[in-house]
Amino acid sequence: MVVISTETYEQICEFCTKFRGLTIHCEQELRKFFSHIDPQVLSAILSKEWQKHIKQWHHRIARSGADLLREYKQQSGARGDPFILLQIATRENFSPVSLCRILLSMGFEGKPKSVTNEMMKHPYLIPDPLLALNVLNCLHNDKSDGPLTDLKRQTIGEDYEVRLKKMASDAGLEFHDEVHLRRYGYDKTPDLKLAVPCMYKGKIINWIESKASFGDMTSHRQYVNDQLSSYGNRFGNGIIIYWLGYLDQVAKCPENKDFIIVTDDFPKKEDLI
Structure with missing residues (x-):
């Protein structure tokens, strides 16, 4: 029977809250520290905690969206790195997919929301190949948000x-x-x-x-x-x-x-x- 005590649950939630970085890395660390708990249970708890975190921080990231988009453009112009957005999301301790949604809506301002939603589902629709690759890497490295999840x-x-x-x-x-x-x-x-x-x-x-x-x-x-x-x-x-x-x-x-x-x-x- 998988019944988690309140004490253990609070310890897992605290671990998730304090961890800075991608959820895939957090899940790996959770499995080490709580090896006696089924990995699927840990993954389910992490997913819910991360969804709370996204809701709490979404407005702050959205307010910084213009600066983050400007940072991406500067870095993409200096180096053709397909992991720029993933690195920004890691630094900001935010969901890579949610970050992409915010920046795509700003980068393609004036386009209907349905268009940017389709871009998130199908990055090949994004006109800029480097941006498309950045979004694709974010999709593949976010275990708590996005169409794949x-x-x-x-x-x-x-x-x-x-x-x-x-x-x-x-x-x-x-x-x-x-x-x-x-x-x-x-x-x-x-x-x-x-x-x-x-x-x-x-x-x-x-x-x-x-x-x-x-x-x-x-x-x-x-x-x-x-x-x-x-x-x-x-x-x-x-x-x-x-x-x-x-x-x-x-x-x-x-x-x-x-x-x-x-x-x-x-x-x-x-x-x-």
Whole structure:
């Protein structure tokens, strides 16, 4: 069971906050200092902490955008280095991809946002070959932001949803998935709605939700407010699975009330009645 204590979680978050540099290097150091914790769990926690960092510092970097763009142009004119933007992002302790977005929007001012978004997805669309190469290197060296990271998250999420359905079928459960429920007019739907409820840990279970992420208190409370509470009101008790572990306080979160059970894996077949 991947349940992280509050003390350990705070140590990991503090390590991420104090580290200066790229997330790929931070993740490597995290694995050394917290070798007893699953690398996937560390990566999930780092990703969330880095997203917080980007939001906190985005305005400051955006305000300095004109100076940073000027610095890039000066350096690119003096040397044809494809890692200039990556070096600036490292120095500023900021996301390379987010830095590219800011500088592209300034460098191509007047262009619709959709155009610069396409440039981020497909750097070959950028007219300047050196700038395109700089952006490409930023994309490949940012593990917490950008289209490649988004695709990875989406793929992992879909993989766990497939795994969830297989495990539920193997356990003999009858269920409807999101596609089926939406076809019948439901707007907010769990990953699985049990056609025949089952008993787990003394509670009748009606639905199962899958999250391919680490469950910290902030995100869990957000899930409860945005999704899980409506499932509970509409369908009754259910289970949320954090495949990459969760903070120990999450299972005791007052917002869970009596209708949410938190786990980090699919229940054992023998525990389902």
